[in-house]
Structure formats: structure tokens, C-alpha cells
Amino acid sequence: MKKTNAARILDKNGIAYKLIEFPVTKEHQSGQEIARLLGEEPELVFKTILLKADDEFLVAVVPVTKEIDLKKAAKAFKKKKVGMLPLKELTKVTGYVRGGCSPVGMKKAYRTAIDATAEGADNIYVSAGERGKQFLLDPRALSAFLDAGFFELT
Numbered sequence: 001m002k003k004t005n006a007a008r009i010l011d012k013n014g015i016a017y018k019l020i021e022f023p024v025t026k027e028h029q030s031g032q033e034i035a036r037l038l039g040e041e042p043e044l045v046f047k048t049i050l051l052k053a054d055d056e057f058l059v060a061v062v063p064v065t066k067e068i069d070l071k072k073a074a075k076a077f078k079k080k081k082v083g084m085l086p087l088k089e090l091t092k093v094t095g096y097v098r099g100g101c102s103p104v105g106m107k108k109a110y111r112t113a114i115d116a117t118a119e120g121a122d123n124i125y126v127s128a129g130e131r132g133k134q135f136l137l138d139p140r141a142l143s144a145f146l147d148a149g150f151f152e153l154t
Helices: 005-014 031-038 070-076 088-094 137-145
Strands: 018-021 045-052 056-063 112-113 122-129 135-136 149-150
Touching: 005 135, 045 070, 045 088, 045 137, 056 070, 056 122, 070 149, 112 137, 122 137, 135 137, 137 149
Parallel strands: 056 112, 112 149
Antiparallel strands: 018 135, 045 056, 122 135
């Protein structure tokens, strides 16, 4: 399997992961669908959400089974208010496309918060930077690498 840029970044930094490929069946696959294709509990599959506050971009990593709570996200990032980044700006800001946005290897390093539900898991899934590819990795290793804390975001 061809490695993604995000995988090469984790390799370079000595972060252990398993790269898993799954079939891309349509334009947009839900997180629940991806969990089913991975044969995994949906609570262990996380999505990457881009937020904007003032002139700063922020990254939230949350379970696919839940919706982000913008008030909780604002509190986690110590901002008065955060909003969702419009989808049309995703590629310009991150270098990634919808359904393939990894918290690893964006164009720039943005402040990141991971939902507290990940902290107790042995491993979680996050996008590997391409549609149809996921990382399975230790959430604490991801947190340390991204300098991201665990917060209630949902």
C-alpha cells in the first residue's frame, strides 16, 4: 500500500501506527460507514474538524458518532467563540480534501484538541490523509506529537 504524506511524517518522528485501507464506495462516506468497513466500533473512529476563531485556524478531533459542541470547543481553545471552517476553504487551509483530512501533516501546524473520549482508548482511528486510508494509533502518542490536549468537545 502506498504511504501517505501523513504516514511519512509519523515515520520520521517515530510514531507507531497501522495504516489501514478500506474501499471508497461513494463521494462522501459517513463515519459510521467507515467504522463498518473497518470492522470496528464507531466510537473508536474519529473525524478531523477545522474551526476558525478570529484569524486563527483550529483543529478538533472528535468521534464520528458525535457532533462537535462549538461552545465546548471555544472553551478548550480559550476563545470567546469558534465557528466551523466552510468546506470550500478546507483544501486551501489544510491541503486535504473532505473525507481525507488528517490531523497530521496539514499545510501548517494548527492548535489541536482531541475529544476526551479518546484518552481512555488503547487505539483510535483517524484519517491518514487520503480518502480510503486510516491510521490506527495510540491517542496519547497522537496527542503528544500534535501537542494537543484532551478536552470535552462533544
